[in-house]
Amino acid sequence: MPEAACYRKVDLHSHSNFSDGRLSPTELVDLAVEQGVTLFSLTDHDTLDGLPEARQRAKEHQLSFLNGVELSTQWKGIPLHMVALNFDPNNAALLSIVQKNQHIRLDRARCIADLLVKQGLPDLFDEAVALAGNSQLGRPHFATLMVEKGLVKDANKAFDRYLGNKRLGSLRDVWPELDVVLGMLKDENMALILAHPKRYPLTVTKLKRLLADFKAWGGTAMEVASGNERPDHVRLMERLSQEFALNASVGSDYHGPFGPWTQVGRFTQIHESEVDLVWRDWV
Ligand code: AMP
Ligand code: MN
Ligand code: MN
Ligand code: MN
Numbered sequence: 650m651p652e653a654a655c656y657r658k659v660d661l662h663s664h665s666n667f668s669d670g671r672l673s674p675t676e677l678v679d680l681a682v683e684q685g686v687t688l689f690s691l692t693d694h695d696t697l698d699g700l701p702e703a704r705q706r707a708k709e710h711q712l713s714f715l716n717g718v719e720l721s722t723q724w725k726g727i728p729l730h731m732v733a734l735n736f737d738p739n740n741a742a743l744l745s746i747v748q749k750n751q752h753i754r755l756d757r758a759r760c761i762a763d764l765l766v767k768q769g770l771p772d773l774f775d776e777a778v779a780l781a782g783n784s785q786l787g788r789p790h791f792a793t794l795m796v797e798k799g800l801v802k803d804a805n806k807a808f809d810r811y812l813g814n815k816r817l818g819s820l821r822d823v824w825p826e827l828d829v830v831l832g833m834l835k836d837e838n839m840a841l842i843l844a845h846p847k848r849y850p851l852t853v854t855k856l857k858r859l860l861a862d863f864k865a866w867g868g869t870a871m872e873v874a875s876g877n878e879r880p881d882h883v884r885l886m887e888r889l890s891q892e893f894a895l896n897a898s899v900g901s902d903y904h905g906p907f908g909p910w911t912q913v914g915r916f917t918q919i920h921e922s923e924v925d926l927v928w929r930d931w932v
Pocket of ligand 3: 719845
C-alpha cells in the first residue's frame with residue numbers, strides 16, 4: 650500500500666472569515682478534525698493572513714496542515730482562480746501578488762458599488778467595507794448586504810441579477826493575467842493548481858487550451874474534484890489531468906453552512922490510483 654493511502658480525508662481548498670468564509674480559522678480547523686480530515690489547507694482569497702491561526706490550531710490537533718491561498722487571475726478576459734499550496738509565507742513574489750490583488754479588490758468594490766447605484770440600488774460601499782473588516786472584501790459582502798436590506802431574496806439572486814461575471818461588464822477583467830502570476834511563482838517550491846476547472850464558462854476544447862497554457866506557463870496541478878460535481882465531470886477532469894501532465898488536487902471549497910458548498914472534507918470521489926496526486930510528495 651502506498652503511504653498516501655492513509656490520507657483518506659484530504660481537503661486542500663477551504664475558506665475562513667479572512668476572506669468570504671463564515672468560520673474563523675480556528676473554528677474551521679476544529680470542523681475539519683471533527684469531519685475526519687487528516688491533511689488540510691486553508692486557501693482564502695488573496696490573503697495569507699489566516700494561515701498562522703489555522704496552522705497553530707492544526708498543530709494543537711496534530712492535523713497535517715499546508716499553507717494555501719486562492720489567487721484571483723484572468724485568462725483571455727475570463728476570471729480564473731488558482732490555488733497555491735505548500736509555500737513559505739514570506740515568499741516575496743507571492744506576497745506581492747497578494748498585495749496587488751488586495752488593492753484591486755478595494756478599487757473594484759468601489760466600482761461595483763457605483764455600478765449598483767446606476768441600477769437604482771443604494772450606495773453599499775461603506776457598509777461593504779465595514780462588513781468585510783479585516784477580511785478580503787468581495788462580491789459576497791455585497792450579496793449579504795443586499796439580502797439583509799431586502800433588495801434581493803438570497804445571495805444567489807444577488808449574483809444572478811447584479812454581481813455575476815455576466816453582469817460585471819469590464820469589471821470582470823481587473824485581475825492580473827494568468828501567465829504573469831504563474832511566471833512570478835513558477836520557480837518556487839510550491840504547487841500551482843488550477844481551481845475548479847469545471848466552473849468556468851468554457852467548452853472542453855477551450856478548457857484544453859487553458860490547460861495547455863497553464864502547463865506551459867508553469868502550472869503544476871489542477872483540481873479534479875472541488876465539491877459535489879457529477880462523477881462523470883470528475884472522470885473528465887481526471888482524464889485531462891493525465892493528458893496535460895498536471896497533478897490532481899481535491900478540496901471542498903467550503904465557505905460555511907450556506908449556499909452550494911459541501912461540508913469540509915467532502916467532494917465527489919476520485920480515482921486516486923489513476924491520477925498523480927498533488928499531495929503524494931508531502932505525506
Ligand atoms: P470575488 O472574490 O469578489 O470575485 O467573489 C467570488 C466569490 O463569490 C466566490 O469565491 C464565491 O464564494 C462567491 N460566489 C460566486 N458565485 C456565487 C453565487 N452564485 N452565489 C453565492 N456566492 C457566489
Ligand atoms: Mn469565495
Ligand atoms: Mn474559487
Ligand atoms: Mn475557493
